[in-house]
Amino acid sequence: MRDVSEKAGLSLITVSRALRQPETVQPDTRDKVMRAIDEIGYVPNLMARSLVSNRSNMIGVVVPILTSSLFADFAQGVAGVLQRHNIQMLLGVSQRSTLQEEEAVRTFIARQADAIIVTGFTHTDTCRKMLAGFHGPIVETWNLSDKAIDLSVGYNNFAAAADMTRYLLGKGYREIAMVGGAFENNDQATDRRDGFLSAMAEAGRKVRPEFILSVPNPTTIQSGADLMMRLLDGPVRPDAVFFQAELPAQGAMMACLSRGIRIPEDVAIAGFGDLSLSALLPVPMTTVRIRAQDMGERAANLVLGRLAGKASSNAGQDIGYDLKIRKSA
Amino acid sequence: MRDVSEKAGLSLITVSRALRQPETVQPDTRDKVMRAIDEIGYVPNLMARSLVSNRSNMIGVVVPILTSSLFADFAQGVAGVLQRHNIQMLLGVSQRSTLQEEEAVRTFIARQADAIIVTGFTHTDTCRKMLAGFHGPIVETWNLSDKAIDLSVGYNNFAAAADMTRYLLGKGYREIAMVGGAFENNDQATDRRDGFLSAMAEAGRKVRPEFILSVPNPTTIQSGADLMMRLLDGPVRPDAVFFQAELPAQGAMMACLSRGIRIPEDVAIAGFGDLSLSALLPVPMTTVRIRAQDMGERAANLVLGRLAGKASSNAGQDIGYDLKIRKSA
DNA sequence: TAGCCAATGATATACGAATGTCATTGGCGG
DNA sequence: CCGCCAATGACATTCGTATATCATTGGCTA
Incomplete structure (x- = not known):
């Protein structure tokens, strides 16, 4: 950012303002900043920004597996919604082990994820403890339960x-x-x-x-x-x-x-x-x-709503299921 | 970390040392720190750590799509290898749009990813420019080419x-x-x-x-x-x-x-x-x-090797393909 | 021409950890 | 009992950005 300010012949603070509160700087100053930015190829360091803002714009997702499974659809549903909101998905694959799930959750917390989406309601004790201490929204998915930690999206x-x-x-x-x-x-x-x-x-x-x-x-x-x-x-x-x-x-x-x-x-x-x-x-x-992609999209939207400050109108969402009667039975 | 040091009755600096250079503190001091850590449930902030160390331990991966496709296998291959090394995968889904790929790459760079893995050799100009200015390993996958930006793993x-x-x-x-x-x-x-x-x-x-x-x-x-x-x-x-x-x-x-x-x-x-x-x-x-999961694992290993300082013995890996002759032709 | 406001600059601080430089403490051997 | 060393502590600085406070500048209006 320092380089940008020098290139543009402006002070560091003006560059920062041009990026964060564009309305407080003159349009032509803003332009100068922008030109300097893409001449230099400057990309702001989101980690540093997150450190201050206390918001990482990252959301952790744990799935048991991806290969030939509906969890891939689910993950894509989540990713699609998040990308539209400039939020990055952190993906962990647990291989159906609660220990690996715990490890993934620990990482998400360490990386300051804003929210965590997990599969199912079964977790290790430490994982539960970590989630209890976690300050963002938590979504448990792929099932329904009356003992959800926080939010849930699934089917019966x-x-x-x-x-x-x-x-x-x-x-x-x-x-x-x-x-x-x-x-x-x-x-x-x-x-x-x-x-x-x-x-x-x-x-x-x-x-x-x-x-x-x-x-x-x-x-x-x-x-x-x-x-x-x-x-x-x-x-x-x-x-x-x-x-x-x-x-x-x-x-x-x-x-x-x-x-x-x-x-x-x-x-x-x-x-x-x-x-x-x-x-x-x-x-x-x-x-x-099971409409897995839809489930992923709903989980993501639920989280985004909560992060935007909306009270969750619908903390436990049932997406239902359909019996597909074909020929094999 | 401050809370941990108070809990343990030690100075902040000792806690930091216990975590980063365990050999410089007495074993029993180390134990005190560890006990305080899991009583409090302290999880170190990896973003802050990354800011100093200039290493995020995150790697960005772009795939075109996940649903019913081999890209899910690929992503799982990457994720599996990375998890074993405590590295987080950032996953982006481009929906086969180079613009969305560019956006994902921009995010990876902004988030200080240590390496970037993309699908294919076709990128927008800005994406190319960003990748050229990127300081970590880059892997292009799912094809072979003699004009690779950096590393590649794929098949012909x-x-x-x-x-x-x-x-x-x-x-x-x-x-x-x-x-x-x-x-x-x-x-x-x-x-x-x-x-x-x-x-x-x-x-x-x-x-x-x-x-x-x-x-x-x-x-x-x-x-x-x-x-x-x-x-x-x-x-x-x-x-x-x-x-x-x-x-x-x-x-x-x-x-x-x-x-x-x-x-x-x-x-x-x-x-x-x-x-x-x-x-x-x-x-x-x-x-x-196409052995997609294997391709993912290789790409991840290639990146890890590079990050560990090894010269890439094999910058362009060909994983080959097999004709599966069955009944339909 | 005085006075005001908008735009910009300067300075300091914070975020959470890493780390380098010293300073202090306590225990031990000679 | 002195001196040495290991363990620990104190303090300052750094990473890249945000932001609050205050200062300066220039242009415009009354």
């Missing part, structure tokens, strides 16, 4: 899984197996499992313990295929399998088709998440559609 | 498209159409187109002008389906269509199948990018596989 995983289960039951499937991701430290996964169990109980159906399964994280097509093979070779064969993640469901479908097992006649398959390709599979996937 | 789009085209020609297809994304400001897309044209010319095949097509950005399943419909209804029907993006290829496949057009007997389809589901489609997609 329990109800979504229960609805899909009821649909399957209504179609006459009786021996329904369920495959989740790893359940530990994942409220979304456990809520879906509980939703499934609840709907089964409500219909008076017992669930075989060996029909409650999970695939390791990160969930992959392959793990779904492998698990399906084992299920098909087991003593009792399910007539429907409800996958609570989309990739394993797709893998399972591939496994069945390659063994000549018909879907949904021999075994029905339902997924969760509705990746863009699910409708294009050999047997279009019956699944639960 | 021209050669990849040419190879696939040669494969199609070898299979006996003659009337081959090509569908790219929008070509303006996208060196990857134009290189692929040129690779296609070059291979066709080399085989002595003329390409009908109406067989050089493009779908608007962002590329979608739907746009591929629509375009395929128009192609099929045109005066001359191609016997193969080479899509240079994966989603439109998948949409095109869906459009064909729903109209009872057989793939590859009536028309062959080839894609580019190999999303994880491409192998699972009704007709598994013949496509070009």
Whole structure:
């Protein structure tokens, strides 16, 4: 900035004013400053500015994973809204580990992020403590809960899984197996499992313990295929399998088709998440559609509103879900 | 930090030393400091630290898009490596606009990023000028070029498209159409187109002008389906269509199948990018596989090496590509 | 021509930490 | 008991910018 002021033949203070309170300097002085700025290629140091203003214009976001998942849509939704407001997104990938989430949150706080957006309601104790001491808005996403730390934007995983289960039951499937991701430290996964169990109980159906399964994280097509093979070779064969993640469901479908097992006649398959390709599979996937990008945009807007001083009219937003009934179940 | 020193009954300076040069303070003093730190929940302000040290430990990354694309894999690759080194990723989404890329780069520079990773070699003039004045490592990715600004990690789009085209020609297809994304400001897309044209010319095949097509950005399943419909209804029907993006290829496949057009007997389809589901489609997609996550990891490692002072042994890295010959062509 | 106001300049301070230069303290050995 | 050294403290300065306060300048109006 000093260089700019010299180049323009003005005092340092005038340059600062031209940038921060343009109305207090003459238009032609402003022009001189601007010309000097782009002759020199001066870019103000936002860190120094933040140090004084106590506002970093950065927002931290933690997602469990990005590859072939709706979390990429979510992140893009957040980034899009933030960019329009000249706010930078700090992105952390937790690999579904609450410890890595904690680490990401710690970094966000250390870097003076103005707000923090995390996935889910499950956090380590230290992470909770840090968030409690954090002074900006906090958004928990991808689920709903009455014990939110602050704001939340998500959908009801329990109800979504229960609805899909009821649909399957209504179609006459009786021996329904369920495959989740790893359940530990994942409220979304456990809520879906509980939703499934609840709907089964409500219909008076017992669930075989060996029909409650999970695939390791990160969930992959392959793990779904492998698990399906084992299920098909087991003593009792399910007539429907409800996958609570989309990739394993797709893998399972591939496994069945390659063994000549018909879907949904021999075994029905339902997924969760509705990746863009699910409708294009050999047997279009019956699944639960989640509008992830919309969720990201809402989370970002909620944060921006709060930062702009608006009282949050809607601290817990439910974005809902849709059952996409296609051919696989 | 002042609070910590009071809590621990030590001077501010000792706390600072305990954190930055632990060997200069007694172990038990260090412990006192540490205990005070987590009783208070003190988190050092990295912005202030950066201001002095002239190192932000942040690296800016621009991708064109995240949703259902390999760029999500790429971003995850970068993020993973950086997190292990306590470096924060700043992510910008350019929506394939060089202007938005410029804006993202400007922000990265203003925020004192230590390095910048961008997609492709096409940038606005101001963006180029800013990058030229930037003092840290710069990586251009997703393509190769001999006019790289600094470092690069990518693959040869021209050669990849040419190879696939040669494969199609070898299979006996003659009337081959090509569908790219929008070509303006996208060196990857134009290189692929040129690779296609070059291979066709080399085989002595003329390409009908109406067989050089493009779908608007962002590329979608739907746009591929629509375009395929128009192609099929045109005066001359191609016997193969080479899509240079994966989603439109998948949409095109869906459009064909729903109209009872057989793939590859009536028309062959080839894609580019190999999303994880491409192998699972009704007709598994013949496509070009790009190891995006690996590319991200390499880019990140290249940058880290440079920042650590290593001379870049390998300023332009070629990660290659694989033709994935499946059923659709 | 006195007086006023707008535009600009000068100076100091703050933000939170890093760091260099000395000064002080306490413990130990000789 | 003196002197030395290690550990700790005090103080000042720096990073790049914002901002509050006060001083100066010049042009315009009454």
